[in-house]
Amino acid sequence: MPDKVDLRCLTWEKLERFVVDLGWKRYRAMQIWQWVWARNAADIAAMTDLSLDDRERLSAVAFIDRPRMADVRVSSDGTTKFLLELKDGELVETVLIPSDAPQRAGDLAVRMTQCVSTQVGCPMGCTFCSTGRLGFRRNMTMGEILGQVQAARAYLNDTRPEHPIVRNLVYMGMGEPLLNLGPVLDSLRTLEHPRGLAFSPRRVTVSTCGIEKGMREFGESGLAFLAVSLHAPNQELREKLMPRAAAWPLDDLVSALESYPLKTRERITLEYLVIAGLNDQPVHVRQLARICSRLKAKLNLIPCNPTPDTPYRAPSPEELLRFEKALWQKGITAIVRKSKGQDIEAACGQLRAAHMSAQ
Ligand code: SAH
Ligand code: SF4
Numbered sequence: 001m002p003d004k005v006d007l008r009c010l011t012w013e014k015l016e017r018f019v020v021d022l023g024w025k026r027y028r029a030m031q032i033w034q035w036v037w038a039r040n041a042a043d044i045a046a047m048t049d050l051s052l053d054d055r056e057r058l059s060a061v062a063f064i065d066r067p068r069m070a071d072v073r074v075s076s077d078g079t080t081k082f083l084l085e086l087k088d089g090e091l092v093e094t095v096l097i098p099s100d101a102p103q104r105a106g107d108l109a110v111r112m113t114q115c116v117s118t119q120v121g122c123p124m125g126c127t128f129c130s131t132g133r134l135g136f137r138r139n140m141t142m143g144e145i146l147g148q149v150q151a152a153r154a155y156l157n158d159t160r161p162e163h164p165i166v167r168n169l170v171y172m173g174m175g176e177p178l179l180n181l182g183p184v185l186d187s188l189r190t191l192e193h194p195r196g197l198a199f200s201p202r203r204v205t206v207s208t209c210g211i212e213k214g215m216r217e218f219g220e221s222g223l224a225f226l227a228v229s230l231h232a233p234n235q236e237l238r239e240k241l242m243p244r245a246a247a248w249p250l251d252d253l254v255s256a257l258e259s260y261p262l263k264t265r266e267r268i269t270l271e272y273l274v275i276a277g278l279n280d281q282p283v284h285v286r287q288l289a290r291i292c293s294r295l296k297a298k299l300n301l302i303p304c305n306p307t308p309d310t311p312y313r314a315p316s317p318e319e320l321l322r323f324e325k326a327l328w329q330k331g332i333t334a335i336v337r338k339s340k341g342q343d344i345e346a347a348c349g350q351l352r353a354a355h356m357s358a359q
Contacts, residue, residue, distance in 0.1 A: 006065040007036050007044075008143030008150075011186050022057070029304065030195065037196030040150050040157075054126055060165025067092075067147050072155065078168060084151055086144055092117040092174055094148035096156075099168060107309040113168040116148045117186055119175025124209055126242045128231075128273060130307050131174040139180040145187045167200060170343065172227070178206075182196075183290065185298035188223035201225075209245035210253045219261045227269035227300075228257065233281055241279075257295050268297045272334075275304045276315040280323040289330040299327065299334040 010018060011035065019029040031049055035041040044059045067084035070091060078098040083091055086122075099111040122129070123136035149169070156164055169191070171177045177184045184206065187218060191199040204224040210214060219226065232238035239246040254319060257268055272288070274280050281329050292299065305315050315323065327334040 004060075005062045006141070007032065007062050008065055011142070012196075018062075024054075025298075028054075032058070033193070034195055037190065037193065038198075040132050040153055042066065042154075062195040065143050065147065066152055067144065067269055069151060069155070080150060080152075080155075080164075082148070082155070084148060084239075090120040090145070092140065092148070094118055094152060094173055095120075096152055096166065098250070099224045108164075111168075112164055112166045113170060114149060114152055114166045115172045116145060117173030117175050118145055118171055118177040118180050120178070123168060123179065124176050124242065124244045126209065126229075126231075126245065128241060128275065128304060128307065128312050133307070140183065140189065140311070142183040142186040146190060146197075147184060149191075162284045162307075167226045169205070171204075176209060176211065177207045178218060180312070181214050181217060185218070185221055189220070192223070202311050207269075209242055210248055212248050212252075212256065215256060215260070222261070222263070225266065225269070226260065227271055228253070228290070229273075230270045231273045232356060233284050233291060237279060237284075241273075241275075254291055254294055257297070262296060266296075266359060268295060270295075270297050271301045271302060272299055273304050274303050274320060276313040276319055278312065279318060280315060282320060282326065285323070285326045288327065289332060292332045299332055300329075301334055301336045303336070303338075305342060312341050336348050344347065 005018065005104045006017070007035060011028075015033055016029045018027060019032065028050075032047065039046075040063065041047055043056050043064055043260050044062065047055055047058075050058065065087055067086055069082060070085040071083035072080065080096040082094050082096075084094065085091055094117060095115045096115045097115065105161050115138065119139050120137040121134045124130045125135070126132040148165070152166060157164075171184065178261045188201070188204065188206075191204060192201050201224055202221075205227050206218065206224045207227040207229060208218075209229045214227070218223055218224075229242070229245075232241050235246065235250045238250050260268060264270070270292070272279075288299070301320070303320055304312050306312050306314055324336055
């Protein structure tokens, strides 16, 4: 018998075909779709508007693959990090970050941004990144990518009766999304389906270290905003920090971003990890100014979260402020993104690394 199909791995078109192939009427696809995505059904048995016979028939050929919650950590700032175990035992991370500041101490955020992973590990080997140091293990399926969204929703439903809403999604967890483009694009199409998860594409951002082929195709799809991990304003430093990503020369990457298709009022986000003494000096401000003058972009400054065995140091608040001010003086819109969840190892790949080394 062929393997059972994971319903979370079927796009809308594939589910319609699957249902028709079973000899069922097309409307069944919408029933199943809503159970899987809008109602977050735990299994096929929960699909109570299908007859018992039909549920049995569907269970014989399909299932809903749900990751196991291996660990949950809640930070003092409300950031919640989940470690999920996939079917083959691999571990990935996803994080919920409060997007609005609580009004009073002890209040919980109402709106949240979720950060999702797209690969187990990452082949790009950036030297500051825990995931990069882990190496590449495998790509995630569409079901596993969106399984993170569903796992967080189920957790919030169970633990937070007032139902905080996850409004924004960032593909900024473990892995390089543009190296797993098929499942990533399928997941983006599924996210925006109005009868399913119903995310607005204007609230979804995909972050890449810069992959030439993938970026063109992603841009043409228009399915989400683009963020680019720049981290270095010159080729030499980029080669040190991001040796594999730098195989696409910085100047060529910036040229590609100049002609990247943008919607009205859309800007590319440039992410810049601030590493004290290494990429936050006056010369780097001048180099960044040259890059930004060529682009419709905004710059996000992320204070480096040092990982074990690296020489990288986080900037002090004064160092960070000095760098930010110098950028503003050059007319660059730079915004500091505070590292959240410091106490729960929330930077990309850190919880998995801590979990593995504790075993
Ligand atoms: N591969 C993609 C998306 C995942 S990495 C990319 O590189 O864009 C997402 C982000 O994790 C990176 O932009 C980087 O800013 C952040 N990150 C990785 N290591 C970090 C560290 N040590 N401290 C703070 N942020 C880190
Ligand atoms: Fe991969 Fe992004 Fe980490 Fe680089 S920063 S190793 S591209 S996950």
